[in-house]
């Protein structure tokens with residue numbers, strides 16, 4: 211039986227929850243002067259591409275991509291004893307920040323680890339990202355199943371899985387919460403739709419966008435596994451190798467970010483005093499909740 | 507220039523789509539050209555009801571296969587060849603994202619999802635939508651047409667349900683267009699009704715547990731206290747992802763949006779992606795150990811203490827009064 215070749219695309223992002231209010235406020239304003247060349251410059255290599263300074267914030271795996279990476283490992287584990295052999299690859303488009311993650315993935319059993327070098331910020335350029343991924347898949351011709359998170363920050367548009375699928379001419383299922391390998395060319399998928407949960411069998415090749423799967427954390431490799439794979443090769447690809455010109459791609463992106471505003475959510479934030487949980491609960495009840503009880 | 511509003515009546519959410527699209531047309535968009543609704547349906551029995559719900563006067567009916575977004579995209583791509591049809595508006599949610607994205611890709615147009623508002627100009631369309639996990643709202647300018655816009659899921663308004671005259675402009679049957687079973691890569695579709703989240707949407711008194719509950723036991727103790735108080739119970743993403751509570755309890759941009767009179771949040775930091783799910787609450791009380799957690803600023807009242815302990819004390823006080 212042939213192996214099912216899975217490629218998981220992931221993004222390394224700043225941990226937005228680590229930014230302070232002042233950081234967001236500083237990013238507010240007009241971005242329209244960043245058009246054309248200025249935009250490409252601003253995007254190039256810096257963390258302020260889109261107006262919010264994120265250079266000093268820790269980098270993390272995008273949470274939906276992290277689910278996709280772990281889900282693929284579980285598919286491999288589930289088929290290890292009797293089923294279809296699963297061959298895993300991981301790819302990320304970005305700067306040096308992706309390399310430690312690729313190393314970790316290699317230690318976890320991802321055979322192929324690829325970084326497509328891009329210094330420009332592709333944060334608000336999903337069509338450029340989609341064409342890079344799609345072109346890589348076509349050029350290498352080693353992928354039966356492409357998995358990725360359903361949405362990535364900061365753009366949060368949720369369009370990437372569909373855009374890649376359209377580029378490839380492959381079917382696409384998003385909001386995936388479970389995948390089961392049936393044979394080397396079929397998977398059974400559960401995914402959320404607006405009116406419920408749909409189970410469907412999909413013939414490969416296809417693109418799966420991972421949603422709220424209860425597979426939140428990527429497992430941690432053992433030290434032995436890390437050491438064993440220390441010398442493993444990371445494939446480095448230039449966008450020019452794929453025939454893609456990122457600068458003109460960015461200039462041709464059909465939408466531009468022109469402004470950013472902070473969403474203000476402040477309420478009074480009155481601190482309720484007291485010594486013990488009991489006292490505080492009583493004070494909260496007396497001062498605020500009692501009067502609300504009638505409305506509940 | 508014309509805009510086409512797309513109502514997908516082949517799935518079970520048509521009522522909600524119609525209300526949301528109606529509210530968006532009324533309050534979310536300016537500079538609107540003449541709009542018509544394209545209604546997709548697969549069962550003739552739904553036709554009359556769908557026409558009545560359409561958010562515009564002019565309605566075009568298209569019969570198509572059930573749950574085949576690919577077929578709908580093909581039909582829309584053909585409609586986009588008419589140069590008059592420059593703006594397509596889709597409902598919020600998963601299906602709107604899919605249809606808008608695929609249509610834009612096939613037609614060389616521009617996709618914008620989760621629109622909070624749009625301004626339509628002669629050359630450009632400006633759109634506001636959430637970015638940075640809901641920390642910010644971005645303004646975007648769209649150039650290439652057709653503009654394919656799906657609206658934010660926060661658009662919904664009972665009052666926007668259509669109460670107008672309708673004219674059916676055309677009616678076509680495209681059921682053959684989807685291709686037979688041999689042509690589809692999808693087989694054995696089975697719709698599983700998920701546990702309903704309606705109790706959260708309707709909730710007047712909601713208790714939310716976050717990762718600060720510390721463990722499955724902590725989450726369960728908060729859930730039990732909520733039950734004693736007669737409150738509905740919801741959780742943040744990390745809690746659901748750790749399987750400390752079922753996924754249908756998730757609130758926020760990836761889960762349910764609620765609007766209770768009273769919301770008590772225990773051990774959730776108040777990240778915007780979660781807060782979106784409770785921002786319509788009348789009164790928010792938060793319990794957190796950290797006074798610098800964002801929730802401390804975005805709540806009305808804050809208790810700095812252990813979440814589980816305080817919720818259990820509150821249950822002692824409130825439960826007898828709710829019997």
Ligand SMILES: Cc1cc2nc3c(=O)[nH]c(=O)nc-3n(C[C@H](O)[C@H](O)[C@H](O)COP(=O)(O)OP(=O)(O)OC[C@H]3O[C@@H](n4cnc5c(N)ncnc54)[C@H](O)[C@@H]3O)c2cc1C
Nearest residue numbers: 716717718742743758759760773774775780794795799813
């Ligand atoms: C695209 C995207 C979509 C997302 N969608 C959602 C969504 O729909 N819903 C959602 O919830 N999240 C969502 N998230 C994640 C979100 O950004 C936050 O990471 C998440 O809400 C944090 O959950 P939390 O508050 O429970 O955990 P944390 O942020 O870890 O907060 C825990 C809080 O508990 C406090 N605490 C610790 N111990 C105690 C104690 N003993 N007693 C009281 N307090 C204590 C801490 O001080 C802290 O404030 C999404 C993220 C992304 C990127």
